[in-house]
Amino acid sequence: MTNSASHDHAYVRDEMLSEMAPPPGETGLVHWLRDNMFSSVSNGLLTLVALYAIYAMLAAVLPWMVLGVWNAGSLSECREILAAKYGDTDYACWAVLSERWKQLLFGFYPQDLYWRPVLALVLLFVALAPLLFDHLPRKLLIFSALYPFVMYLLVWGGSVWVPLSVIAGFAIGYFASKIITPVAGGLAGTIALFLAPVIWWLFLAGPIAGLFEDIIPLSIEAVKSKTIGGFMISIVIGLSGIALSLPIGVVLALGRQSDLLIVKSICVGFIEFIRGVPLITLLFTASLLLQYFLPKGTNFDIVLRVIIMVTLFASAYMAEVIRGGLAALPRGQYEAADALGLTYWQAQKLIIMPQALKISIPGIVNTFIGLFKDTTLVIFIGIFDILGLTGAIRASTEWNGIYWELFIFVAVVFWVCCFSMSQYSQWLERKLRTDHV
Incomplete structure (x- = not known):
């Protein structure tokens, strides 16, 4: 039968029907209520x-x-x-x-210098932007790397030569590694990469910074750490610990899986010791004992000591989170890297670690959130964070007897920060998903 003949029959349709609206009960508010609340x-x-x-x-x-x-x-x-x-x-x-509210946010920081921590906070978002969103210019990463030193100078003030001397330590470690590696091998170069900056910072950075300050005075008004408090100290300690604990955690996780007995033993011992000790114990150690292990006459700032201990504490937990991501990868990924002829570090950079970090995103962000909230423990070593200042305010004669208003404010401030981190992690997980079309 030809097409023209088929058109002679009344039951053969020669045009498409237009789309019909869905039944009233299958769309709109009624459908949503039935499916989600009254199913x-x-x-x-x-x-x-x-x-x-x-x-x-x-x-x-x-x-x-x-x-x-x-x-x-x-x-x-x-x-x-x-x-x-x-x-x-x-x-x-x-x-x-x-x-x-100013005291809750800035502690006892000089009021005429409030612009400095506010500027540091604004620059923080500029520094974080290229790290959080990959479509921004990569040249901004240079400022991201320099931001910790800018933040230190804005918040604490003092001589400009101090942060510059710290930056010089990284350069010294890099050149020491480049010089020693061709002569003594890669392991010696790696040791020099970490050891040379530590020696510089402990014994030479301070005197040399002072010498340059005497020759070319460059400084802004200094602020003592005891005046820094409120939510500002939580941001400083929390963000420092978050930024430093991730790379250290990666190194510890890789070290725990190393075939070198010494490296593996050191990493396992460090992780298990830190995870077995409460954070408050480490904070007391930072406050009371750490100074005794430093060279005589060294003035080690209390906030810097706390940042070091908080970073070490978070790094141990971060290492276990990342180790879980490494363990979740199929063995074939490691074998594929070997088949391509990649070195160990090339395989980690291009194949293994990107996948492990993607798997570990929920655990990593969970550790970050816990670390940020744990900054309130610094009140026990005499640093008045936002929660500690609520007690000081309630102890005053004007506000003695007030409770809920202050605690609600603290809860809202922390919730906004932690919820933002959680939402970013969920957005990042959706962005990196590869199991859907």
Whole structure:
């Protein structure tokens, strides 16, 4: 039968039907509610109970929060205002935040120098941008590498030659490795890469920085560490620990899997010791004992000591997270790298470590979040972070007796930071997914 003949039959359609709208119950709000909240009798009952619990909680909390007072000089004045407006009530007294928010954020940092930590925070986002988003110009990574020294100079101030002398230590380690490797081999060059900067920093960096400062004075107003506190100290310690613990954790994870007995034993001993000791113990060690192991006359800043201990603590946990990612890779990935003739470090850089880090993203970010929250423990060694300052504020005569408002503020600040890290990690996981079309 030809096509023209087929058109003579009434039941043969010669044009496409237009698309029809879906049934009313299969789209829109009704469909979403049925699928997500009322898919069964038991789920419907649980939904109703949950909605009632949310309503009861909001009915009790929202008036307390919304009807609070924002302008008052003390808790007693705040209560007088509340009594005059609402009678016998116990609404929030947010005035403590209006009065003390600068202290909560900056501690006892000089007020006329607030612009320096604020500028450091702005530059932090500039430095993090090329590390977090790969479509930005790679030249910005130069500033990312220099940012720790810029941050130190802005927050602490003092001589410009001090951070420059620290940068010189990295250059010395690099050139020492380049000189020694052709003569004594790769292992000796690697040792020189790490040992030369340590010797420079411990014994030579300080005197040489002082000498240059005497010859060419370059400095800004110095700020003592005891004045640095509030949420600023949590950011400084937390971000320093996060930035340093990841590369150290990678090295420890690789060292734990090394075939060299000495290297493996050192890494395993370090990881197991650190993981078996509470962080507060390490902080007390940083505060009281670390100074005794340094050369006589060395003035080692307390915040720097805390950063070192927090970094070591986080590095041990990071090493185990990354080791889990390495263990999750199929053996064929290692064999494929060997088949391509890659060296150990080439295989780690191009094949093994990128996949292991991708697998380990949830654990890595979880460690970062835990580290950031653990910075509140510094109050036990006399550093007044944001949580420690709430106690100092509550001990004053003006605000003695206030609790929830300060703790809610601290919780919200930490939640915003930790939630941002969590959301970025989820975005990164979706971006790096390769198991979907």
